[in-house]
Amino acid sequence: MLFGIDPLYVWVAVIIICVAVEAFTLDLSAIWFAVGGVAALVAASLSLEVITQLVIFVLFSAVLLVLVRPFCRRFLKTKNEPTNADRIIGETAIVSEQIDNIRETGAVKVLGTVWSARSADNSVIPSGATVKIVEIRGVKAVVEKID
Numbered sequence: 001m002l003f004g005i006d007p008l009y010v011w012v013a014v015i016i017i018c019v020a021v022e023a024f025t026l027d028l029s030a031i032w033f034a035v036g037g038v039a040a041l042v043a044a045s046l047s048l049e050v051i052t053q054l055v056i057f058v059l060f061s062a063v064l065l066v067l068v069r070p071f072c073r074r075f076l077k078t079k080n081e082p083t084n085a086d087r088i089i090g091e092t093a094i095v096s097e098q099i100d101n102i103r104e105t106g107a108v109k110v111l112g113t114v115w116s117a118r119s120a121d122n123s124v125i126p127s128g129a130t131v132k133i134v135e136i137r138g139v140k141a142v143v144e145k146i147d
Helices: 007-025 030-045 050-076 084-088
Strands: 092-100 105-110 113-119 130-137 140-145
Touching: 007 030, 007 050, 030 050, 084 130, 092 113, 092 140, 105 130, 105 140, 113 130
Parallel strands: 113 140
Antiparallel strands: 092 105, 092 130, 105 113, 130 140
16 A cells, blocks of 8 residues: 555556646656556556555656657657748848838848848838848848848
C-alpha cells in the first residue's frame, strides 16, 4: 500500500496524467514518464515492493528521456519552410504611399506585391523612394531608406 492506496491505482493515474500532459504539450517529455509508469505498473502487478516500483519508474523514465527522446526529436522535427513574407526580407522596394509611422500610413511595392509599411527609424519616407525591407511585423513590412 502507498499512503493507503493500492499501487496499481497510483501507477494507472501516473500513466493517465503523463499521457494527458504529453497530449497537450507535444514536447516528447511526459511520454517517457508514462512508459516508466507502465514498467512500474508491471512491477506492482508482480507484487514487488513499493521502493522497487519507484526505482523501476525512475530508471525507465530517465533512460528513455535521455537516450530515446533526442533520437525521436531528430526524426520528428519539422522543417522550417520560408513563407512569402520571409522572402521579401532583404529585398529592395519602392515606396508607393508615403510612409509615416505617426499617421500609420505607408505602402511599398516589392516583388510585384504591395505591402503596408512602416519606417524602422520612425522617419517619414516619401513616395517614390527606394527602401530595403529589414523585417516583417505582423502584416507590415519594416523598411529603411536607401540613400
